[in-house]
Amino acid sequence: MEFATVIFYLIAAVTIGSAAMVAFSRNIIYSAFSLLGTFAGVAAIYVFLGADFVAAVQVLIYVGGILVLILFAVMLTHRIADVQITNRAVGRIPALVVVGVFLSLLVQIIRETPWQKAKEIVYAPTTSRIGDLFLENYLLPFELASLVLLAALIGAAVLSRKELKE
Amino acid sequence: MDHPIQTDYLRWIVLLPLLGAAANGLLGATLQKKIGKWAISLFACAPVLISFLLSLKALLDLLALKPEERFLIDRLYPWLSLGSLHVDVAFWIDPLSTVMILVVTGIGGLIHVYSTGYMHEDKSYWRYFAFLNLFTFAMLLLVTGDNLLLMFVGWEGVGLCSYALIGFWYHDHVNTRAGNKAFIVNRVGDFGFVLGIFLIFWSLDQQGHGTVVFREIEKFASLMKGQEIWGVGVVTLATLFLFIGATGKSAQIPLHVWLPDAMQGPTPVSALIHAATMVTAGVYMVSRLHFLYSAAPETLMVVAVVGMATALFSATIALAQNDIKRVLAYSTVSQLGYMFLAAGVAAYGAAIFHLMTHAFFKACLFLGSGSVIHAMGGEQDMRKMGGLRHAMPYTFWTFAIAVLAIAGTPLTAGFFSKDEILWQAFSSPHSSPLLWVLGVTGAGLTAFYMFRQFFLVFFGECRADSHTRAHLHESPKAMVMPLVLLAIGSIAAGWIGLPSIFGGSRFAEWLEPVFGAHHEAHGPAALEEILMVVSVGVAALGFYLAYLMYYKSRLAPERFSSLAGGLLYRLFYNKYYIDEIYQFFFVGGTLLLARIGAWIDRYIIDFIVDGSAKTTAFISWFNGLFDNHVVDWLVNKIADTTFEAGDKFRKVQTGNINGYLYVILGAVLLAMIVKLRYWS
Amino acid sequence: MVVGLTHYLVVGAILFTLGLYSVLTRRNAISILMGVELILNGANINYVAFSHFSSGNVEGQIYAVFVIMLAAAEAAIGLAIVLAIFQIFHTIDVAAAETLKE
Numbered sequence: 001m002e003f004a005t006v007i008f009y010l011i012a013a014v015t016i017g018s019a020a021m022v023a024f025s026r027n028i029i030y031s032a033f034s035l036l037g038t039f040a041g042v043a044a045i046y047v048f049l050g051a052d053f054v055a056a057v058q059v060l061i062y063v064g065g066i067l068v069l070i071l072f073a074v075m076l077t078h079r080i081a082d083v084q085i086t087n088r089a090v091g092r093i094p095a096l097v098v099v100g101v102f103l104s105l106l107v108q109i110i111r112e113t114p115w116q117k118a119k120e121i122v123y124a125p126t127t128s129r130i131g132d133l134f135l136e137n138y139l140l141p142f143e144l145a146s147l148v149l150l151a152a153l154i155g156a157a158v159l160s161r162k163e164l165k166e
Numbered sequence: 167m168d169h170p171i172q173t174d175y176l177r178w179i180v181l182l183p184l185l186g187a188a189a190n191g192l193l194g195a196t197l198q199k200k201i202g203k204w205a206i207s208l209f210a211c212a213p214v215l216i217s218f219l220l221s222l223k224a225l226l227d228l229l230a231l232k233p234e235e236r237f238l239i240d241r242l243y244p245w246l247s248l249g250s251l252h253v254d255v256a257f258w259i260d261p262l263s264t265v266m267i268l269v270v271t272g273i274g275g276l277i278h279v280y281s282t283g284y285m286h287e288d289k290s291y292w293r294y295f296a297f298l299n300l301f302t303f304a305m306l307l308l309v310t311g312d313n314l315l316l317m318f319v320g321w322e323g324v325g326l327c328s329y330a331l332i333g334f335w336y337h338d339h340v341n342t343r344a345g346n347k348a349f350i351v352n353r354v355g356d357f358g359f360v361l362g363i364f365l366i367f368w369s370l371d372q373q374g375h376g377t378v379v380f381r382e383i384e385k386f387a388s389l390m391k392g393q394e395i396w397g398v399g400v401v402t403l404a405t406l407f408l409f410i411g412a413t414g415k416s417a418q419i420p421l422h423v424w425l426p427d428a429m430q431g432p433t434p435v436s437a438l439i440h441a442a443t444m445v446t447a448g449v450y451m452v453s454r455l456h457f458l459y460s461a462a463p464e465t466l467m468v469v470a471v472v473g474m475a476t477a478l479f480s481a482t483i484a485l486a487q488n489d490i491k492r493v494l495a496y497s498t499v500s501q502l503g504y505m506f507l508a509a510g511v512a513a514y515g516a517a518i519f520h521l522m523t524h525a526f527f528k529a530c531l532f533l534g535s536g537s538v539i540h541a542m543g544g545e546q547d548m549r550k551m552g553g554l555r556h557a558m559p560y561t562f563w564t565f566a567i568a569v570l571a572i573a574g575t576p577l578t579a580g581f582f583s584k585d586e587i588l589w590q591a592f593s594s595p596h597s598s599p600l601l602w603v604l605g606v607t608g609a610g611l612t613a614f615y616m617f618r619q620f621f622l623v624f625f626g627e628c629r630a631d632s633h634t635r636a637h638l639h640e641s642p643k644a645m646v647m648p649l650v651l652l653a654i655g656s657i658a659a660g661w662i663g664l665p666s667i668f669g670g671s672r673f674a675e676w677l678e679p680v681f682g683a684h685h686e687a688h689g690p691a692a693l694e695e696i697l698m699v700v701s702v703g704v705a706a707l708g709f710y711l712a713y714l715m716y717y718k719s720r721l722a723p724e725r726f727s728s729l730a731g732g733l734l735y736r737l738f739y740n741k742y743y744i745d746e747i748y749q750f751f752f753v754g755g756t757l758l759l760a761r762i763g764a765w766i767d768r769y770i771i772d773f774i775v776d777g778s779a780k781t782t783a784f785i786s787w788f789n790g791l792f793d794n795h796v797v798d799w800l801v802n803k804i805a806d807t808t809f810e811a812g813d814k815f816r817k818v819q820t821g822n823i824n825g826y827l828y829v830i831l832g833a834v835l836l837a838m839i840v841k842l843r844y845w846s
Numbered sequence: 847m848v849v850g851l852t853h854y855l856v857v858g859a860i861l862f863t864l865g866l867y868s869v870l871t872r873r874n875a876i877s878i879l880m881g882v883e884l885i886l887n888g889a890n891i892n893y894v895a896f897s898h899f900s901s902g903n904v905e906g907q908i909y910a911v912f913v914i915m916l917a918a919a920e921a922a923i924g925l926a927i928v929l930a931i932f933q934i935f936h937t938i939d940v941a942a943a944e945t946l947k948e
Contacts, residue, residue, distance in 0.1 A: 002848075004849070005848070005849050008849045008853070012853070012857050015857065015861065016857065016860050016861065016864070019860070019861050019864045019865075019884055020864055022864070022868060022880055022881075022884060023864040023865070023867050023868040023881070023884070028874060028876065028877060031877060031880060032876075032880065035880055035883065038861070038884065038887065039887070042861075042887045042890070042891060045854065045857065045891060045894075046894055048849075049854065049894045049895055049897075049898040050898055051894045051897070051898065051904075051907050051910070053907065053911075054890075054894055054907045054910050054911060054914075057911055057914055058890075058914065061914050061915075061917075061918050062883075062887075062914070062917075065918055065921075066883065066917065066918060066921045069921050069922065069925050070876060070879065070880060070883075070921070070925065072925075073876050073925040073928055073929065074876055076929060076932070077876065077928065077929065077932045077938050091870070091871055092871055095867055095870040095871045096867070098870070099863050099866055099867045099870070102863060102866065103859060103860065103863040106859040106862075106863070107856060107859060110852050110855045110856060110859065111852060115851055115852075115896075115899070115900055116900045116901075117899065117900065118898075118899060118900055118901060118902035119902060120902065121898065121899065121902070122902065126904045126907060129903075129904045130904050130907060130908060130911070133904065133905065133908055134908065138908055141912065145912060145915050145916075148915075148916070148919055149915065149918070149919055151919075152918075152919035152920075152922050152923050153922070155922075155923050155926065156922040156923055156925075156926040157926075159923070159926035159927055159929070159930050160926040160929045160930065
């Protein structure tokens with residue numbers, strides 16, 4: 001096996017392992033911290049795929065933003081003492097069955113479908129091309145996205161005010 | 167042209183005032199409290215004065231080059247690169263922008279110094295200077311930006327600062343309203359300006375040379391010929407749109423209404439922004455794009471007619487105003503009209519020359535009036551002044567010189583520049599004698615209203631109350647010194663643009679690389695002399711009338727104001743009711759439309775609705791009989807069944823999200839299995 | 847064996863399923879949100895993998911960036927709602943917040 005392949009399997013293992021921790025851990029603090037491994041692992045996978053910009057965005061937004069938000073929410077809504085009981089899970093068996101079937105079907109589809117192949121696989125910096133596309137072909141979605149973010153900003157501020165009127 | 171000289175110091179001309187604005191804007195409040203106002207004055211005045219020195223250096227550097235190579239550029243960094251649009255942040259200096267930066271930094275610097283005296287008692291001293299510096303920065307950006315977008319940034323920047331400074335004393339509602347008015351009226355013009363930029367870029371892009379850089383537009387301007395949109399030439403349309411922007415910024419008909427109200431701001435602001443620099447931006451823009459305007463004769467005609475109309479129209483309004491600053495404001499509108507008249511007959515050099523001389527004497531007049539207002543303790547009504555020449559000798563003499571200049575007295579700056587415009591209006595290929603006649607009439611009116619003001623303020627008996635009279639004083643040195651320098655400029659600035667019969671204009675020669683060879687007058691020199699004598703004569707007549715009425719009091723002003731039943735006077739006094747008309751048509755029109763809508767709603771729609779309701783009611787009553795006996799039974803049956811079914815189905819809607827998820831997931835799984843096993 | 851498209855797709859699929867499991871079984875609102883993040887990450891891997899192996903241009907990555915952007919908005923709003931629920935019910939168990947159905 002090549003060196004790169006080994007690295008890929010390592011990263012995939014870290015990603016999936018910590019994702020499993022997120023899904024199965026009984027302690028919500030562990031879950032939240034395992035999310036870090038998943039996000040970082042996904043960022044590494046993006047790097048493997050030559051998507052430097054997306055990887056950077058992943059680190060900045062997921063690790064730097066969303067994860068911190070989630071940790072804040074966990075800390076704010078739990079007394080540390082009873083973290084164990086608040087993360088209860090119900091209906092594990094039927095869920096495992098359904099999800100297992102689902103995964104096996106997905107994998108089957110992935111293996112059987114004849115995916116289209118690109119003529120050549122390039123590793124080049126993508127940031128400037130993404131920037132160009134954002135301001136040309138995807139200008140409208142881009143502007144809409146900024147609107148959505150603004151709405152989310154205001155919404156979050158309004159929702160989380162202390163004096164919630166009944 | 168393609169490899170212009172990179173000159174690094176140009177950026178500092180523009181950026182130094184920005185630094186001053188930042189220093190005063192961010193630290194000003196602390197500085198004022200901890201160190202004192204002198205620190206603010208230093209941070210405000212020093213950058214502008216250094217900019218002025220750098221501008222002088224730029225002038226010398228340009229002079230060292232051959233006339234056709236007089237061109238310096240400072241590329242800061244590439245700003246935008248989108249598709250075919252490439253824009254740099256770059257400052258350039260050519261003979262035209264050199265004139266502008268010298269005016270902006272020179273006169274602007276003097277007004278900064280003056281303001282240190284005028285605003286000294288104000289609590290918000292630092293805020294004033296932060297905005298004044300920011301204004302200087304934006305104005306310099308406007309005149310040195312090497313492309314339309316950068317110019318637009320400056321264009322909006324000066325508008326913003328103008329708004330902030332008109333409403334500077336925001337505790338008084340009148341001031342903020344005036345600021346809003348200026349801002350909103352300017353928005354109308356800016357809309358045209360933006361459309362003009364879009365149109366130019368679009369049209370050049372069609373030909374594969376999309377650009378907003380002035381040099382390149384000039385190079386490719388010929389490509390725009392022949393293109394049409396809505397049956398109108400693109401060049402004509404673009405220049406008209408840009409001219410709408412110019413009418414907004416430079417207060418021409420029909421967007422002139424904001425400038426007189428803008429006098430609510432501090433007087434030095436009126437001098438700097440609303441007389442010497444910002445309002446001339448429109449003239450500068452038209453001159454900068456002269457190659458487009460010259461290619462669109464229809465637009466030129468519009469420009470000339472609007473300019474002429476504005477010049478006459480506001481001169482007549484100025485005859486009847488009593489507020490010392492309002493007279494000057496209408497006078498400014500009128501003089502800007504003259505500049506557009508010059509631009510409209512393709513005499514851009516004359517327009518810029520008048521812009522420069524006007525900057526000197528109008529700044530001097532405004533600062534003089536500021537000095538008077540300062541001495542009178544805030545009084546602005548000329549009817550309550552009079553006899554001030556003894557109390558304020560410096561102000562009196564400098565004001566006198568500036569009045570002589572604006573009235574077009576021979577050998578002053580105003581004489582040479584106005585005469586150049588009138589001569590061009592008579593002789594240039596785009597002109598007509600009618601424009602000249604109207605122009606001379608306007609010059610006579612100018613002389614009259616300026617001397618009227620002069621006599622009312624400085625001569626005769628003092629009409630102020632005794633308290634004010636006791637406090638009359640000459641202004642402090644910081645205010646007098648700029649006045650003296652500006653008065654000197656009001657005379658000397660004209661000598662660089664002597665008419666051809668006195669040896670030819672150095673100024674026109676200087677601008678020649680920009681505007682192309684000066685089309686030399688067709689008329690014989692003798693004709694030029696005769697016309698000159700006539701215009702001086704008309705101005706002298708204006709002076710004589712003012713002298714008789716307001717100095718000798720031998721001629722009662724009422725004899726004129728009661729002409730035509732006083733109708734004309736009332737018209738002038740009320741500014742042709744333009745504000746009322748706008749109020750009536752635009753504000754009232756909107757309200758009227760709403761009322762018509764409401765009326766239609768109430769009487770027509772409601773009638774239809776009521777009518778149909780009554781008809782329906784009748785039919786319903788008839789139906790009711792049938793319903794009660796036949797349909798009800800059926801309906802009740804169905805309802806009962808539905809209710810029972812609903813009661814059973816309700817249990818599915820558990821509100822349990824997991825339950826829903828399982829249903830969704832099950833459906834997806836089913837679809838996948840079907841697809842995998844039985845479809846492919 | 848060379849790492850190819852299918853490897854990445856399988857990683858994405860596993861992440862997706864784990865997220866799904868989280869959403870299905872958890873009663874804790876924050877845990878459910880974490881599950882949603884896993885699902886979005888799994889989908890994103892697909893976008894970027896297809897962009898890299900199949901299309902050869904960056905448009906897939908643009909979609910990934912949009913997804914990340916929406917995930918950020920969703921997390922902000924979602925967690926704000928969780929906090930609001932916590933202030934009212936003093937728990938974030940989703941079963942407790944089912945009062946809307948009555």
